[in-house]
Amino acid sequence: GAGVSQSPRYKVAKRGQDVALRCDPISGHVSLFWYQQALGQGPEFLTYFQNEAQLDKSGLPSDRFFAERPEGSVSTLKIQRTQQEDSAVYLCASSLGGSSLFSNQPQHFGDGTRLSIL
């Protein structure tokens, strides 16, 4: 399809397990973003890629969170040793421009992955 695709849509894991969430951005989009959205809250910034370079990871809540985008297209967000507070919807967004042009390019969002940690 033409939009941002995320998989899986739903993920249930036991506390302590590792999980990996995938994002396929819109083809040709330079910028890719991950957000965490807790219940009743707005999306919170996690990290930002420009092509394969991770330019900002200051929003990652702990060193258990790791994101990569090795070929500048698909990105994976990995959470190690999951905790109950990691339960949230994880949103991926992409935009056409690079960092210098970002502010003029709106972000296009995927449907998100709803992660539940038992």
Place this chain on the structure above:
Amino acid sequence: AQSVSQHNHHVILSEAASLELGCNYSYGGTVNLFWYVQYPGQHLQLLLKYFSGDPLVKGIKGFEAEFIKSKFSFNLRKPSVQWSDTAEYFCAAYGNNRLAFGKGNQVVVIP
């Protein structure tokens, strides 16, 4: 750090009523402003955006927003809502290389 405030998290109104959702941001420098909408079961979609120029911005589906720099506000309006406007609305501000979202307004339009 950039922050965005939205008030009246839950809004219930009848069809044909007017809607106004408030948004205030904290960043004092140059900022780009957005309203996103999330219809039930769908992903976030851009409703309208402000970068520069005319502070009154027209968006899709009859929505508009007014940027008032002196008040750090970017309120969303629609003169006459429809049942299909039932959704969650998020205000967002871009500054310092990141997009900050408000907590959202859950709007329910009763037919």
